[in-house]
Amino acid sequence: KVIDETYGKKETSGKQETAIDEKAENTTKGIIFQTLPQDMLMQVAQYTTTKEVWNSIKVKHIGADLVQKARLQFLRSESETLKMKPNECANEFAGKLSSIQAKFKSLGGTLNDKVLVRKLLNSVPKNFPPIVASIEQYQEIDTMQFEEVVRRITAFEERLKSQDEPENNYQNKLLLASSNNQGGGRGHGRNFTKNKSSYGKSTSHRSIDKGF
Template identity: 25%
Template sequence: MKALLGSLKETRSKDKAALYLLYRAVDELGFEKIARASTSKEAWDILAKVYKGADKVKQVRLQTLRGELESMKMNQSEWVSDYITRVQTMVNQLNQNRETLTVVRVVEKILRSLTDSFENVVCAI
């Protein structure tokens, strides 16, 4: 019986330590969400639900950015340097969301979407 009580106390102590570490690891908003949790498991489950939604939002954001990049085309009145800057801005936004694009893919995108007046240049490249 003593061994069982000792084990229970040790488990509770470890749980309180884990809960304390979770409190310390989150920002103020995260803390407000888990402040009433009585166990580390309860706090962890709350955080998992909160950040699962953030992952879905991030996935939607990435899909939107990918779609915008693929649909980009150079305007007839636009300078090539301005168009490349627009594409690079979009690529940077994707990179900030942890979507890495190779330089080859970016160059291919630019060459595919230049205006018809650059067709000879694209073919030569």
């Protein structure tokens, strides 16, 4: 009888401990589920124990972290290898750099303005050294905002274009004048030949008339 009573107490105690463990397990799972985003919750809801849930979250988090790092590395390589095309204006090239910076931010990374400023100054055409030297000499490159450098480079670019326009117009006028002169010369040559031929015929007729 004593043995039976003792066994009964142990069995009851074991059931109570199991119930407590299950309650704690469910409570912990409930707390975890409340902190998860909806898409992640749907992926781990199938697991019954807290350990299984945590393992699943860990694996998914590590995988997502690796993907994020790979994307950031790709963007960094893209920014380093990006080159300005021959006919590309500074503002267009700066827009590409700003787009890469925005993608960095969306992935939780950071691409400092200092990096973009250096990239832009090293990518401008060969006729831009005056403005590049001015910025590097009189400005703090490491603290300058990227937008400010873009504004200065663009202003210099517009100034170069305005200086090139009169020269281009002058060259076009020279070409047009040369073309007109060549056309006029050819016309006079044809008229001269025609008149010379007519003169020869007229002289021949007069000679014949005198012979008669």
